[in-house]
Amino acid sequence: MKIIISNASSDPIYIQIMNQIRQSILSGELRAGDSLLSIRQLAKELQVSVITTKRAYVELENEGLIDSVVGKGCFVSGANKDFIREQRMKRLEEKMIEIIRESNELSMSQQDLINHLALLFEEEETP
16 A cells, blocks of 8 residues: 655645555455554654644544554554445445446447346456
8 A cells, every 4th residue: 555645735644644544444355354564663663743643543443443452552443333334435436436427428329238248247257
């Protein structure tokens, strides 16, 4: 996982860090039990304050996305599978809305879109 800090962003740095880690968890890039960089290590890598990275981790822990184990570090939580699934479903729905809008701009019918999706689905299942 690569975290990129943008000085042009209106979001505070801790929010940028938090959003990128959250995205990695929700996308499945980071899975339950995966360890995160230590607060100090992440701060050093990103060249930001330890307070900034700590705040991002605390917020993610409050959301139930990560667990902090004293003396061992921070890990992706495995306890909140329903929340993660719900968030992933929300992201999927947002993408589907984008697809529907794009298909409308292409004057595709609902059935055309369904047929196209079914074709892609079959191709994806074939080894």
